[in-house]
Amino acid sequence: MNFPTTQFLGFFLTVFAVYWLLPWHRARMVWLLLASCAFYMSWHPWLILLILLSASVDYVVALLFDDVKSLTWGRLLLFGSIGFNLSLLAFFKYTNFMLDSANSMFALLGVEYRSPLFDNLLLPLGISFYTFETISYVVDVYMGRFRAVRNPIDYALYIMFFPHLAAGPIVRPRDFLPQVERRKRFDWYRLVVGMQIALVGLFKKAVIADHMPPVVDPVFKCPELYSSASIWLATLAYTVQIYCDFSGYSDMAMGMAHMLGFKLPVNFHMPYFAASITEFWRRWHISLSSWLRDYLYVPLGGNRGGKLATYRNLMITMLLGGLWHGASWTFVFWGAYHGALLSLHRAFGRGAQADTAGGVVGVSRHVVCVLATFLSVCIGWVFFRAQTFGDAGTVVTRLVWPTVGLNLHPGHVLLVGLSVLAVFLGHLAGTFLSWRRLERRLPAPALGGALAFLLLLALLLMPEASKGFIYFQF
Amino acid sequence: MNQRFSWHRRRGRTAFCWAAGAFVAAQLTASVILDYAWPAARFPYAAEVLGRAGKAGPRPDVVLFGSSRIAGGLRARDMGQELQATLGLPHAPLVFNAAVPAGDLISADHMLKQLLRRGVRPTLAVIEVNPETLNHYNEWFFFHVRRQLRWDDVPAYWRDVFRAGQAHRLLRARFVPLSVHRGNIRRACLAWLDPQLVESMPLEAWSLPVEKQTSETDAPHAATAAVAQQPTWDEVLQRCGESPTEQQRHGTLAGLEQPYRWLKHYRVGGASAKALERMLQRCRDHGIEPVLVGVPVTLAHRQAYTPPIEAAYREHMREVSRRFGCVFVDYRDRVPDSLFIDNHHVLAEGGWYFTRCLTREVLTSVWCGQHTVERPTEVGAP
Numbered sequence: 135m136n137f138p139t140t141q142f143l144g145f146f147l148t149v150f151a152v153y154w155l156l157p158w159h160r161a162r163m164v165w166l167l168l169a170s171c172a173f174y175m176s177w178h179p180w181l182i183l184l185i186l187l188s189a190s191v192d193y194v195v196a197l198l199f200d201d202v203k204s205l206t207w208g209r210l211l212l213f214g215s216i217g218f219n220l221s222l223l224a225f226f227k228y229t230n231f232m233l234d235s236a237n238s239m240f241a242l243l244g245v246e247y248r249s250p251l252f253d254n255l256l257l258p259l260g261i262s263f264y265t266f267e268t269i270s271y272v273v274d275v276y277m278g279r280f281r282a283v284r285n286p287i288d289y290a291l292y293i294m295f296f297p298h299l300a301a302g303p304i305v306r307p308r309d310f311l312p313q314v315e316r317r318k319r320f321d322w323y324r325l326v327v328g329m330q331i332a333l334v335g336l337f338k339k340a341v342i343a344d345h346m347p348p349v350v351d352p353v354f355k356c357p358e359l360y361s362s363a364s365i366w367l368a369t370l371a372y373t374v375q376i377y378c379d380f381s382g383y384s385d386m387a388m389g390m391a392h393m394l395g396f397k398l399p400v401n402f403h404m405p406y407f408a409a410s411i412t413e414f415w416r417r418w419h420i421s422l423s424s425w426l427r428d429y430l431y432v433p434l435g436g437n438r439g440g441k442l443a444t445y446r447n448l449m450i451t452m453l454l455g456g457l458w459h460g461a462s463w464t465f466v467f468w469g470a471y472h473g474a475l476l477s478l479h480r481a482f483g484r485g486a487q488a489d490t491a492g493g494v495v496g497v498s499r500h501v502v503c504v505l506a507t508f509l510s511v512c513i514g515w516v517f518f519r520a521q522t523f524g525d526a527g528t529v530v531t532r533l534v535w536p537t538v539g540l541n542l543h544p545g546h547v548l549l550v551g552l553s554v555l556a557v558f559l560g561h562l563a564g565t566f567l568s569w570r571r572l573e574r575r576l577p578a579p580a581l582g583g584a585l586a587f588l589l590l591l592a593l594l595l596m597p598e599a600s601k602g603f604i605y606f607q608f
Numbered sequence: 609m610n611q612r613f614s615w616h617r618r619r620g621r622t623a624f625c626w627a628a629g630a631f632v633a634a635q636l637t638a639s640v641i642l643d644y645a646w647p648a649a650r651f652p653y654a655a656e657v658l659g660r661a662g663k664a665g666p667r668p669d670v671v672l673f674g675s676s677r678i679a680g681g682l683r684a685r686d687m688g689q690e691l692q693a694t695l696g697l698p699h700a701p702l703v704f705n706a707a708v709p710a711g712d713l714i715s716a717d718h719m720l721k722q723l724l725r726r727g728v729r730p731t732l733a734v735i736e737v738n739p740e741t742l743n744h745y746n747e748w749f750f751f752h753v754r755r756q757l758r759w760d761d762v763p764a765y766w767r768d769v770f771r772a773g774q775a776h777r778l779l780r781a782r783f784v785p786l787s788v789h790r791g792n793i794r795r796a797c798l799a800w801l802d803p804q805l806v807e808s809m810p811l812e813a814w815s816l817p818v819e820k821q822t823s824e825t826d827a828p829h830a831a832t833a834a835v836a837q838q839p840t841w842d843e844v845l846q847r848c849g850e851s852p853t854e855q856q857r858h859g860t861l862a863g864l865e866q867p868y869r870w871l872k873h874y875r876v877g878g879a880s881a882k883a884l885e886r887m888l889q890r891c892r893d894h895g896i897e898p899v900l901v902g903v904p905v906t907l908a909h910r911q912a913y914t915p916p917i918e919a920a921y922r923e924h925m926r927e928v929s930r931r932f933g934c935v936f937v938d939y940r941d942r943v944p945d946s947l948f949i950d951n952h953h954v955l956a957e958g959g960w961y962f963t964r965c966l967t968r969e970v971l972t973s974v975w976c977g978q979h980t981v982e983r984p985t986e987v988g989a990p
Contacts, residue, residue, distance in 0.1 A: 321616075322617050323620030329624075329627070578620075578622035578623040579623070579626045582625065586628075590635075594786050594787070595794070598790070
């Protein structure tokens, strides 16, 4: 059940109506949990057992922390729980990748050995996201930042709440669990705000992101056939696609949660207007980057051990962040590329940034920084999108070296141009306008009319076949 | 605080009501416009066919109605030449293929009504009638609710739509037409801006590009890719004696569950049977000679026609032919399986074979007003 589909709309309207018709808070939470189970089971009925297993282990471990007085036993439980979750993730996500890499290694050594690959191994939907959520819960309880939840329904809802189940945002227990306990009251204004957020997400996903694959896919499939201009356009198109796809999903999740009385964290904040790579990671997939910072970078030592240790920690964090995205060496390279950029920025960029000047010079310098960051990110997306290093190399070479080849259809050029313009204007509006303030000044009929117009426009412009979310595969 | 909260609530409720009202009003207005002012956005294929039929110039003498089986299976130009050669006419009669993909008797009736409205009065109307197109359970409502049913058709068809399990599609087509027809609307707008832009847009099955037509009077699509090829008659006869290839067998098996689905809960009646009666009445009212044809299907497809189905079909056809005084010919088993691309679509050779058989054995005599046989018995090359 994909978000921008009639099937999901029917599902959500039913869940929404029953949820607010139920008079008891506990009954509403049970209903939400049942709906979340049904949502997950619509993808694969049996894989829900995997989430339940993972969640049960962490629920019990967190409760045991209260009873365990010994530090050793506490640590053992903590690492046992983390190890268990990561093993499940590694098995389902990385088995084929590891076996494939082993096969390639044997082939390089001239040994004709092929270990059997698990061709039918399914990647459970959202496993990367809910694994991180369960880990953050166990760690937070162990560290004493949060008390273990007694009610299993509350805990299960934290993991399985359907708006964020498939592709985040990665929710922290201290942000979500208190909301589960709080009694909800239906509010028309909250509903309208939720609709606004969800509609913006729908527009990003269905109108912009879903129109990009016909431009991106053929070029990244056979980059050697296309001219440099086409490669540039396809790279730009993918840059737009991945942003609109993922932030669109996050917006829809936030909007739906808002309509149900929950607040999910903001996941994107005008990332392509970042003036440095460090700022980019504070604006892009914020829930993941902050998770990696709090549960990986800081425990590794963060920036406390000197320059070299900081660079090492940045590299490890980003390498693992890359691997988290997908089981492929191109993702690992993408992570390493960003780790290197972050280290370089830490080494050289911060001093330059501190030397801020006002007026035209300052603005010009800021614009140059934004463009340089955007360009670096675009090149990073080439490795993220390409199937092989060979393809990525061809794309990068053609980006740098003007080459003749096939050109894109004028219709596609226009489509990419309009999409880039839409994202640019969206970033501009998000940076310089306060939508909240603007919206409060609008008369209610005008606000309602604007919402209806946005929905009609999204329905009219969305492609005939809905496409899956890119981040569902992670 | 409470005052502020209640102001927000009131404002939220008003905004929501305006949003819902504006959305519903826009969709309903769009549905009325698409139904009555811009039907081409709902059924571009039919609009294209009707547009060609309504063009100035000679009016068609023979019009073919039916589904993709007729659209790809009967060759309009060859049929005209065949009639001319057999009857020794000075000019070849103009044969016009008005069959539509995924068509049945309801869409055929729609096409006939529209052609009559455009002043087309042919001498003969060849109408495809197979057992599945007469079943009261009609799966083609999947397409009809989207392509041709309008607000004023809903009272007459809603029972059949429910029976076919297409109620949700009917509701969507009625209440969110801007979403349902968005592809066609976009294509039409782009074509209006710049026809070149449309080339890059994916096309739906019911709006296949019209450029593929081989002649003005042929069907503007090639569901079986049949009309694009020109086999010789010897090649056709040679293929008649051959066994079906592995690819043909595969094609037949792949779609074999279709006839069983179409013949589910078989009972002649419902909207399809009424549409046939309406069509025949229209023909009679306008002096058109209707020819009802059971079109060729493979042996595997025919096996889905169980004896009760066959008996009900034959009985109904006999009754209809008698009531309206028209010809019914059964060609379902006349084309060998080696001339099919799948279980119910003929190859180019099969199309020619069927065209020649039907023209020589039936249409020539009906043209001269002499046809009396219910079913040709002689099997083989005409």
